[in-house]
Each structure stands twice: as structure tokens, then as C-alpha cells.
Amino acid sequence: MNSVLVLILAAIVFFIGYRFYAKTIDTKVIKADPKRATPATMYMDGVEFMPTSKNILFGYQFKSIAGAAPIIGPIIAIQWGWLPAMIWILLGTLFIGWVQDYTSAMISVRNEGTSFGGLSYRLISPRARIILLSFIYFYLLLIAGAFGNVVVSTAVNLKSAPMAWLFLTIGGVLAGQMIYRWKKDIILTTVVTVLIAMLGIYLGTVGPSDKILGETLANSRVLWTIAAFVFCYFAAVLPIWRFALPINYVASYIVFFGLFFGVIGILVLHPDFTLPAYTDFTIKIGPIWPIMFVTIACGAISGWHSLVSSSGTARQLENEMDARPVGAGVMFLEMFLAIFALIIAGTLYASAADYGAAVVKGPGGVFAAGVAKFLGAIGLPEAMGRSYGSVMMIVLAITIMQLVIRFMRVATSELLGDVSPLFKNPHIGTFVASALGAVLVLTGWWQYLWVLFGGANQLMASLALMLVTAWLMSEGKSFAWTFYPMIFMFVTTVAALLYTSYSLLSKVLTGAVQGEALIGNTLMGLVGFFLVIAALLLGFEGFKAFGRYRTLRAQPASVG
Amino acid sequence: MSKDDKEQKKGGIFQAVKEFVYGVAAHDSARFALKTRASMEHLFILITMGDMLGVPILPPYYSLRLLPYVVPQISTWKRRMLREKDLTDALA
Numbered sequence: 001m002n003s004v005l006v007l008i009l010a011a012i013v014f015f016i017g018y019r020f021y022a023k024t025i026d027t028k029v030i031k032a033d034p035k036r037a038t039p040a041t042m043y044m045d046g047v048e049f050m051p052t053s054k055n056i057l058f059g060y061q062f063k064s065i066a067g068a069a070p071i072i073g074p075i076i077a078i079q080w081g082w083l084p085a086m087i088w089i090l091l092g093t094l095f096i097g098w099v100q101d102y103t104s105a106m107i108s109v110r111n112e113g114t115s116f117g118g119l120s121y122r123l124i125s126p127r128a129r130i131i132l133l134s135f136i137y138f139y140l141l142l143i144a145g146a147f148g149n150v151v152v153s154t155a156v157n158l159k160s161a162p163m164a165w166l167f168l169t170i171g172g173v174l175a176g177q178m179i180y181r182w183k184k185d186i187i188l189t190t191v192v193t194v195l196i197a198m199l200g201i202y203l204g205t206v207g208p209s210d211k212i213l214g215e216t217l218a219n220s221r222v223l224w225t226i227a228a229f230v231f232c233y234f235a236a237v238l239p240i241w242r243f244a245l246p247i248n249y250v251a252s253y254i255v256f257f258g259l260f261f262g263v264i265g266i267l268v269l270h271p272d273f274t275l276p277a278y279t280d281f282t283i284k285i286g287p288i289w290p291i292m293f294v295t296i297a298c299g300a301i302s303g304w305h306s307l308v309s310s311s312g313t314a315r316q317l318e319n320e321m322d323a324r325p326v327g328a329g330v331m332f333l334e335m336f337l338a339i340f341a342l343i344i345a346g347t348l349y350a351s352a353a354d355y356g357a358a359v360v361k362g363p364g365g366v367f368a369a370g371v372a373k374f375l376g377a378i379g380l381p382e383a384m385g386r387s388y389g390s391v392m393m394i395v396l397a398i399t400i401m402q403l404v405i406r407f408m409r410v411a412t413s414e415l416l417g418d419v420s421p422l423f424k425n426p427h428i429g430t431f432v433a434s435a436l437g438a439v440l441v442l443t444g445w446w447q448y449l450w451v452l453f454g455g456a457n458q459l460m461a462s463l464a465l466m467l468v469t470a471w472l473m474s475e476g477k478s479f480a481w482t483f484y485p486m487i488f489m490f491v492t493t494v495a496a497l498l499y500t501s502y503s504l505l506s507k508v509l510t511g512a513v514q515g516e517a518l519i520g521n522t523l524m525g526l527v528g529f530f531l532v533i534a535a536l537l538l539g540f541e542g543f544k545a546f547g548r549y550r551t552l553r554a555q556p557a558s559v560g
Numbered sequence: 561m562s563k564d565d566k567e568q569k570k571g572g573i574f575q576a577v578k579e580f581v582y583g584v585a586a587h588d589s590a591r592f593a594l595k596t597r598a599s600m601e602h603l604f605i606l607i608t609m610g611d612m613l614g615v616p617i618l619p620p621y622y623s624l625r626l627l628p629y630v631v632p633q634i635s636t637w638k639r640r641m642l643r644e645k646d647l648t649d650a651l652a
Binding site: 043045046047048050052053055056057058059060061062063064114115116117118129133136137179180186239240241245246248249252253256307310311406407410411414 | 581
């Protein structure tokens with residue numbers, strides 16, 4: 001199949017999903033009303049609650065949800081064949097993905113901008129809030145581990161990446177200094193700092209890490225793990241304007257240019273898929289159901305999006321009519337990102353064996369090679385393209401990672417602050433989060449780690465859909481369109497987590513793994529089981545709430 | 561379509577692209593800058609108007625002198641202080 005046909009298919013899904021399905025739900029079920037005041041207008045404080053243009057929110061939502069996952073997921077999932085992966089990306093987005101993103105924003109908009117903790121307390125039960133927040137902590141730990149692994153494997157396998165990453169960091173820190181301290185013009189700052197980042201991409205090709213540090217250090221996973229978590233440590237403890245935000249600012253241009261010209265490259269080359277459409281039902285990491293469905297992660301549906309939609313976007317929507325372009329529209333754009341990654345993985349290698357040899361070193365190498373090929377179509381030298389792709393991969397992973405570590409620092413302080421005042425110290429909280437993430441990166445096999453992350457991520461999505469279903473039931477609205485996706489995602493993700501946790505722990509109990517892998521398997525297996533137990537408890541609470549709402553609806557309305 | 565309409569549409573698309581790029585690159589930074597400023601303002605209001613929460617910090621004489629400057633912020637301050645928050649707020 002030709003890659004352009006896949007893009008056309010994705011465009012058709014977008015058209016049907018956004019113009020018909022989402023519009024019908026928006027107008028007939030949710031009944032978005034342009035005259036109804038949103039929390040942003042009612043509670044405007046100029047900070048969190050602030051009416052914002054839908055175009056700005058579109059960019060903000062895209063930047064917040066488009067991390068490394070929609071790219072890495074399809075690159076790994078193509079091991080089952082490109083056809084099942086493509087079908088799940090398209091149908092998952094069409095029936096579940098946008099539903100979750102859009103409704104997570106709308107439920108918050110209709111509930112005074114309340115975030116998920118408060119909503120679960122109000123709509124399900126007080127216990128549900130505690131379970132949900134504990135679930136979120138371990139879910140974030142898996143994000144830190146899975147994305148950390150991507151950063152480390154990219155830095156180890158692509159020797160140009162560390163230099164590009166270093167220069168991006170320098171450019172970002174300089175951007176913060178220029179904007180906030182020296183009060184320099186934003187255009188000048190952008191030009192200077194993006195050029196510094198680009199210079200790093202070039203220098204990465206002439207000064208690869210093995211030439212500068214030597215083979216041993218350049219190939220040391222420990223070194224790059226420490227580097228990644230030290231980076232996140234600074235992002236978590238320094239003022240956000242000094243490190244995290246300006247680096248994200250510079251990085252956003254690198255990613256934006258890469259994606260834009262990459263898509264042009266695809267259109268210019270319009271290659272055919274070279275990998276098989278379907279390989280086998282069961283491969284090394286597990287069976288197609290449920291494992292492939294969670295491996296693809298954010299490209300089809302993601303719990304992360306619901307957190308962004310409910311806590312950030314919902315409080316800035318100026319008008320209820322903007323929820324569809326921002327909530328649903330951005331999810332469809334993310335679907336295109338996943339399709340872009342699928343095309344890269346599916347058209348790059350001459351055979352499945354070549355792809356297998358490349359992916360075993362980590363998805364970063366596959367992505368960078370793809371970016372090099374498609375940027376090559378518009379004239380960028382191959383070495384530069386590979387360096388560009390490697391830094392894009394690192395940027396996409398580490399921007400989410402640093403946010404997660406910062407968030408885990410806050411969570412550690414909230415959850416354990418009463419146990420000991422030590423945990424209220426930001427350095428201790430950050431250290432705990434970084435150390436746990438680093439242990440996962442150093443001891444866990446990355447494909448299992450990715451599946452666990454995907455499972456937790458999509459389980460979070462099903463929990464978001466549970467909240468939305470409870471809300472729709474409480475409002476007496478039609479709820480089948482969120483209820484059935486929720487059931488499908490809940491069963492699939494619990495099955496995936498159980499399968500993976502069992503695979504990990506059975507190796508520990510039978511003595512099949514030793515040393516580092518023993519620690520990694522035990523830790524990942526236990527986290528997986530914890531998430532399943534938390535989800536089952538939450539599911540039980542949710543179904544009790546559904547029963548409550550059904551009973552309420554069945555009762556005749558009292559008079560007088 | 562008249563010439564004016566065409567120009568307006570062209571300007572609209574340019575404006576939309578500009579806003580999208582701003583949303584991707586800088587909106588987060590602007591929000592965090594505002595959050596930092598708001599935290600400082602809240603601290604200031606707490607010091608001057610702490611009595612409203614039962615926390616007497618400054619003598620009422622100085623609080624009253626500062627009252628006119630603080631009044632515009634009080635409703636926002638109270639709403640932010642009393643609003644239920646949880647961990648997921650740290651993400652946004």
C-alpha cells in the first residue's frame with residue numbers, strides 16, 4: 001500500500017469523525033451553547049481561569065499532548081504488522097480517542113472547572129478520589145521510566161544526539177535569561193536560540209559522543225540515565241522560567257519544523273509500505289489483543305490527554321463551541337502524528353529482518369532514520385537528518401518527562417508530607433521521583449516498560465470515560481457512546497496489565513531472571529499489579545455510582 | 561467574494577497560524593509567569609488582609625492604609641484560596 005493512500009484514509013476518518021460524529025455529539029447530546037458562560041469567563045482570575053482564543057488553545061493542547069508516545073507506539077506496534085496498527089489508530093481515534101479528550105474538557109467546563117480529583121469525589125465517591133490520585137502517581141512513574149528509556153536508548157544508539165541535546169539545553173537556558181532577565185526582544189531571542197540548537201544538531205554530526213567521550217562512556221546507559229534525570233531534576237527544582245519552559249520553547253520550533261518538513265518529505269517520496277501488513281497474532285511482547293492496543297498508546301487514545309483537557313484547557317475555553325475544535329480536533333491531529341510514525345516505520349526498511357534489527361536498539365533510531373529519509377527528500381544531508389531526528393525524539397520524550405518529575409515532586413509532598421516533613425522538601429521529592437524512574441530505566445526491558453506505560457495510560461483513559469459516563473447519567477443524557485468505549489478500554493487495559501505483570505513476575509518467581517533484570521521485573525510487575533488493583537477498586541466504585549444514577553432516573557419525580 | 565472579504569480571510573488565516581504558533585511555543589510560559597505573579601500577589605494580600613482569614617499578621621492600621629490598593633484583587637484572591645485543588649492542578 002502506498003503511504004499517501006494511508007494519509008488519505010486518515011483524512012477520511014478525520015472528516016467523518018470531526019465533521020459528523022463529533023458535531024452530532026456536540027450539538028445533539030452535549031448541546032454546547034455559545035451563550036452559556038464557561039468557567040473561564042465566570043471565574044476569570046487572569047491566571048488559571050482565562051478566556052483564550054481557540055487557535056491559541058489548539059496550539060497549547062497540541063503541545064501538551066503530543067509527546068513521544070504517538071510516535072514510539074506505532075513504531076513498536078508495527079511488529080504485529082502495519083495493517084492492525086493502522087486500523088487501531090484510525091478506529092481508536094474515531095470511536096474513543098476524541099470522545100475522551102472532548103468530554104474530559106466538557107465535563108470540567110460544566111462543573112465549574114473542577115479537575116478529576118474533585119469530579120471523582122463528587123460523581124463517584126470520596127474513596128474514588130484517593131484511589132484515582134494514587135493511581136495517577138504510579139502512572140506518572142511509568143511515564144518517567146518509559147520516556148527515560150527512550151531518551152537513554154536514543155543517546156546511546158545515535159552518537160550525534162548528546163551534542164544536539166546539550167546545545168538545545170544551552171539555547172533554552174539562554175532563552176530564559178534573554179526573555180526574563182535581559183528583557184530582549186522575543187524574535188531576536190527566538191532566532192538566536194533556535195540557531196544555537198540547530199548548530200548543536202550540526203556539531204553532533206562532526207563531534208559524535210564516541211569521539212569526544214570514548215566508546216565506553218558513549219555507550220554507558222548509566223551515564224545517560226544520570227544525565228536524563230539530572231536534567232529533569234533541574235527542571236523540577238529550578239524556577240520554571242529559568243529552565244523547563246524556555247527549553248520547551250526552543251524545542252517546540254525544532255519539533256514543529258521537523259514534522260512540517262517531514263510530512264512534505266512523505267508527500268514528495270510517497271513510498272510504499274515494505275513491511276508485512278500482518279505478521280502473527282502473538283509476538284515476543286505478547287498477543288495482538290490486548291497488547292497491541294495499549295502499545296500504540298496516545299496515537300489512538302490516551303489518559304494523559306484527559307488530565308490536560310480537564311485541568312488546563314477546560315479553564316481557558318472562552319466558548320463552549322470551542323471545545324470541539326480544541327478537544328476533538330487536536331486528537332485527530334495527533335492521529336496524523338501516529339500515522340506519520342507508522343509510515344516511517346513501515347516504509348523505511350527493506351525487510352522485516354532489517355526493521356527487527358533496528359528496533360531492538362530502541363525506537364529512537366528508527367524514528368531518526370525515518371526523519372533523515374524524509375528530510376533528505378527536501379535536500380537535508382542524511383547525517384544532519386539523523387541528528388535532527390535524534391534530537392526531536394529526545395525533545396519529545398524529555399519535555400513530558402521533566403513535567404512528570406516536577407508533578408511527582410508535588411505529589412510526593414502531598415501524599416507523604418504528613419508521614420515525614422522531609423518529603424515536603426522539594427529536593428527530596430524530586431530525588432525520590434528521579435531515583436524511582438532511573439531504577440526503572442536501568443533495570444527494566446524497554447518493551448515491557450512501554451507496554452506497562454501504555455496499559456496505565458489507557459486505563460487512565462477508561463477511568464476518565466467512567467467519570468464522563470457517570471456525569472452523563474447524572475444529567476440524564478445519552479451515555480452509550482462513552483459507556484461502551486469505557487468497557488472496551490477497561491477490559492483491554494486490565495488484561496494487558498495483568499498479562500504483562502504476570503509475565504514479569506513469573507520470570508522472577510521461577511528464577512529465569514537475575515541481577516538487574518530481577519529488580520526491574522519485580523518493580524515493574526508490582527507496579528502493574530498495583531495499578532490493576534487500583535483500577536478494579538475504582539471500577540467497583542464507578543459501577544456502584546452508575547447503579548445509583550440508574551435508580552435515581554427510575555424514580556418518578558416528586559411533586560411539591 | 562469581495563476583495564475585502566478575501567483580504568479579511570487571508571488576515572484571518574495568518575492570525576490563526578500566528579495564534580497557533582504562540583499556543584504551541586509560548587502560551588505555557590505566559591501562564592506560568594502569570595501564576596508566579598498571582599502567587600506573589602496572594603502572599604501580599606495574605607500579609608495585609610490576613611485578618612479576613614483569621615490570621616492577624618500586620619497591625620490593622622497598615623492593613624487599612626493598604627486596603628484601597630488591595631480591594632480589586634480580593635474577590636479573585638478569595639476564590640483562588642478557597643477553590644478545591646488536587647494533584648492534577650499541578651499539571652496545568
